[in-house]
Amino acid sequence: MNPNRYAHVIQLQLDKVGEYKRLHAAVWPEVLAQIRQSNIRNYSIPLRKLPDGGLYLFSYFEYVGADYAADMATMAADAKTQEWWAVCKPCQKPLPDADADAGAGADAGAGAGEWWADMEEVFHAD
Amino acid sequence: MNPNRYAHVIQLQLDKVGEYKRLHAAVWPEVLAQIRQSNIRNYSIPLRKLPDGGLYLFSYFEYVGADYAADMATMAADAKTQEWWAVCKPCQKPLPDADADAGAGADAGAGAGEWWADMEEVFHAD
Numbered sequence: 360m361n362p363n364r365y366a367h368v369i370q371l372q373l374d375k376v377g378e379y380k381r382l383h384a385a386v387w388p389e390v391l392a393q394i395r396q397s398n399i400r401n402y403s404i405p406l407r408k409l410p411d412g413g414l415y416l417f418s419y420f421e422y423v424g425a426d427y428a429a430d431m432a433t434m435a436a437d438a439k440t441q442e443w444w445a446v447c448k449p450c451q452k453p454l455p456d457a458d459a460d461a462g463a464g465a466d467a468g469a470g471a472g473e474w475w476a477d478m479e480e481v482f483h484a485d
Numbered sequence: 486m487n488p489n490r491y492a493h494v495i496q497l498q499l500d501k502v503g504e505y506k507r508l509h510a511a512v513w514p515e516v517l518a519q520i521r522q523s524n525i526r527n528y529s530i531p532l533r534k535l536p537d538g539g540l541y542l543f544s545y546f547e548y549v550g551a552d553y554a555a556d557m558a559t560m561a562a563d564a565k566t567q568e569w570w571a572v573c574k575p576c577q578k579p580l581p582d583a584d585a586d587a588g589a590g591a592d593a594g595a596g597a598g599e600w601w602a603d604m605e606e607v608f609h610a611d
Contacts, residue, residue, distance in 0.1 A: 366529065366531035395610075402608070402609065403490055403492065405606050407494050409537070410539070410582075411539075413535075417492065417545075419529070454535065456536075478531035481506050481509050481530050482512065482528070482529065483529045483530075484517055
């Protein structure tokens with residue numbers, strides 16, 4: 360991906376769609392503040408059922424800082440963010456090959472290691 | 486989706502990945518101009534192989550106009566855009582249920598009817 364745009368994908372557990380939507384309709388203020396402090400902007404998560412019957416979350420955000428890895432590490436070390444991830448992660452199911460791609464570093468929303476899988480940007484127009 | 490953000494998904498034919506990347510690394514200037522004239526901004530297409538073995542294109546863009554349906558209709562009527570779609574569409578494979586969702590109107594890049602499938606936004610933070 361372009362260093363300023365990040366796209367990731369993960370599965371949503373089929374029985375957790377209601378819980379995930381409810382959580383994300385009212386993300387904790389401390390978590391939103393940490394996202395912003397980590398220089399992430401314009402962050403969207405669209406959802407779609409795909410032909411294999413799975414539910415997939417795509418995430419798109421822009422990074423406006425100068426050191427992505429450092430900002431992601433600070434976010435991953437934040438206690439409230441860790442608490443939030445502990446609530447959200449049971450709703451998600453990482454792709455079996457989430458680690459397979461040469462990615463853009465640590466994933467936002469993932470902490471250490473690959474949780475969300477990186478995507479490859481094949482087109483962009485401002 | 487929010488009326489100002491659109492996310493869609495479609496499959497890429499497995500044997501067309503090279504051609505699709507090549508085409509999208511050098512989109513025709515007239516097509517880019519039409520996209521801009523149609524009030525589409527910040528348009529990205531990330532790609533990922535998913536666990537079913539399929540290649541998926543996820544598109545994200547922002548709409549800055551006042552009449553999305555009219556702008557999409559104008560784009561769909563543009564001769565050069567039609568020519569571009571005729572080149573690109575054989576690379577793609579619409580989701581079997583692309584029409585199933587109550588969507589945001591005609592899809593950009595699709596012309597009349599559903600080609601790209603709409604996604605549902607479950608989270609956004611500016």
